[in-house]
Structure formats: C-alpha cells, structure tokens
Amino acid sequence: MLILHGYEISPYSDKVRRALRLKGLAFQTNEIIVSKAGKAKHISPTGKFPVLDTPEGRIVDSSDILRWLDRAHPVPPLRPDNARDAALADILEDWADESLYFYDLSMRTWPHNREWFLKDLLHHEPAGLMRTILTRAIPGALSKVARTQGLGRKSEKTIVADLTVLYDALSALLTDNDWLAGPRLSHADLAVRVMLNVLDRTREGRSLRNARPALDAWCTRVDIAAPPKGISA
Incomplete structure (x- = not known):
C-alpha cells in the first residue's frame, strides 16, 4: 500500500493526491500535525513534505x-x-512550485483572507494552547518567508496586479487548448491547478479566476479528471 505523508492543506500534497486518483491507485494518508512537525524527522529529515512510501522506498518532493x-x-x-x-510541462510545473506558490503565502496571510487560511492549516490541530499560539504566530512567520523571497515586500495592490498578468497569461494558453501542455492532462495541469486552488481561497484569486472563462473551464476539467477532496475541495 502506498502511504502519503504530508499536510492536507499543502498544494504539493494535493498535487500528489490528484495524481494518485487519476491513476486509480489506492493509498493511505498520514497527516503531519503542524505542532508536531518536528517529530516527523524520521519520515523526512529535511522537513520537506509530501513524502510517499512505495515498494521501492521513500520518495520526497512532489515532482x-x-x-x-x-x-x-x-x-x-x-x-x-x-x-x-x-x-513546457516541466517549466510550468517548476514555475507553479517555485514562483506561484509565493502568491499563496503572501495573499492567504492578508488580514481579510487569514481566517479561512488558518481554518485550513489548523484543521487537524487539537484544541488547546498550542493551537492558540499557532493561530497568532503562523501568519507573521509565513509573511516573513514571502518577504525574504521578495514577493512579500510588494504592496497588496502590486501583488494582485502581478497575479492578474499571470492569470491572463494562463488564459491565453488555454483559449484554444483544453490543457496547458499538449493534447491531454499533464503534470503541468496538476501543478498549476493546485496553486490556483489555494489562491481560490483568497478573495482576489477567486475573483480573477471567475472573470476568465477559459481559465475557469480548465479548472473544472482538471477537477473532474483528477478530483480534489477534503480541504482541497
């Protein structure tokens, strides 16, 4: 049995879950609790998730x-x-994983988007003092990561303007195509879709998607072929 270790909220874990469902493979999940992540070093010494246990050994990194x-x-x-x-699919996957992801880190920690983000992030966290501490500490910590990367140093208005350009670019790629890279769904579609999925959980991201019919229709196609479940749905 394949075992997927990771955070349900993570778009990288969502990418792997969708790929497993697309291929019709049975798997189990092991949710990493945020407050206990330090105790999961035996699964991922680097702290990176998701991790998949396979008959050939343990594999780290969604790609x-x-x-x-x-x-x-x-x-x-x-x-x-x-x-x-x-x-093209390789380039788009890397762009989604290493660039688009920081729009998620930046925008979901904005005050008006934060409540939904924390509800998702701490969905599996037991009630108590640690949950209260994490609720207060995590938005600032993630905002600092985004600032270190660079995107988080921009104003909210500029970030939304930048994301608008990217959504327009994706819409252009999909205007006469069902999929991002070739005649069928690929790893590029999964990688980009899971990032748009978390951005859908921001006021701005959902608005941008709804205003672009080609992009919205593509999201639906990906979700039908490789469905989300749980927090990702």
Missing part, C-alpha cells in the same frame, strides 16, 4: 513523486509524449 508514479504506473501518463510539450 519526484510524480516522476516515480509515471515510471511505476505509466497509465495514464502524466508526462506528454511530445518533447516540446514535455519541456
């Missing part, structure tokens, strides 16, 4: 997990057959 899934369970494939499509 590496998806590559393993395609090797071990090639139907349906996540990687496009065409070399150019595959290259």
Whole structure:
C-alpha cells in the first residue's frame, strides 16, 4: 500500500493526491500535525513534505513523486509524449512550485483572507494552547518567508496586479487548448491547478479566476479528471 505523508492543506500534497486518483491507485494518508512537525524527522529529515512510501522506498518532493508514479504506473501518463510539450510541462510545473506558490503565502496571510487560511492549516490541530499560539504566530512567520523571497515586500495592490498578468497569461494558453501542455492532462495541469486552488481561497484569486472563462473551464476539467477532496475541495 502506498502511504502519503504530508499536510492536507499543502498544494504539493494535493498535487500528489490528484495524481494518485487519476491513476486509480489506492493509498493511505498520514497527516503531519503542524505542532508536531518536528517529530516527523524520521519520515523526512529535511522537513520537506509530501513524502510517499512505495515498494521501492521513500520518495520526497512532489515532482519526484510524480516522476516515480509515471515510471511505476505509466497509465495514464502524466508526462506528454511530445518533447516540446514535455519541456513546457516541466517549466510550468517548476514555475507553479517555485514562483506561484509565493502568491499563496503572501495573499492567504492578508488580514481579510487569514481566517479561512488558518481554518485550513489548523484543521487537524487539537484544541488547546498550542493551537492558540499557532493561530497568532503562523501568519507573521509565513509573511516573513514571502518577504525574504521578495514577493512579500510588494504592496497588496502590486501583488494582485502581478497575479492578474499571470492569470491572463494562463488564459491565453488555454483559449484554444483544453490543457496547458499538449493534447491531454499533464503534470503541468496538476501543478498549476493546485496553486490556483489555494489562491481560490483568497478573495482576489477567486475573483480573477471567475472573470476568465477559459481559465475557469480548465479548472473544472482538471477537477473532474483528477478530483480534489477534503480541504482541497
């Protein structure tokens, strides 16, 4: 049995869960409790999640997990057959993982978006003092990460303007195409969709998606093919 360790709220975990469902694979999940993350070093010494336990060993990092899934369970494939499509899919996945993600960190910690974010993040956290401490400490800590990366040093207005450009770019890619990289759903679609999914949980992100029919229709297609569940739904 495949076992997926990680945080339910994480878009990276969501990416892997969707890939597993797309491929029709049975799996179990092991939720990492935020306040007890330090005790999960035996699962991931680096602290990175998700982690997938497989018959061939433990795999860390969502992109590496998806590559393993395609090797071990090639139907349906996540990687496009065409070399150019595959290259584009790789670039889009890396862009989603390493750039678009910081819009999530920045925007979900804004005061008017924070309540939903904390509800998701602490969904599995037991009630008590630690939950209260995390509720107060986490938004500031994540905002600091976003500022260190650079995006968090911009004003809210500028961040939304930047995200608008990116949503327009995605809409342009999808205007005459069902998928982002090639004639079928690929790892690029999963990687970008899970980031838009967490941005849907901000007032600004949901508004931007709703105003773009091609992007909105693509989100629906991905959700039908590789459905979200739980917090991600």
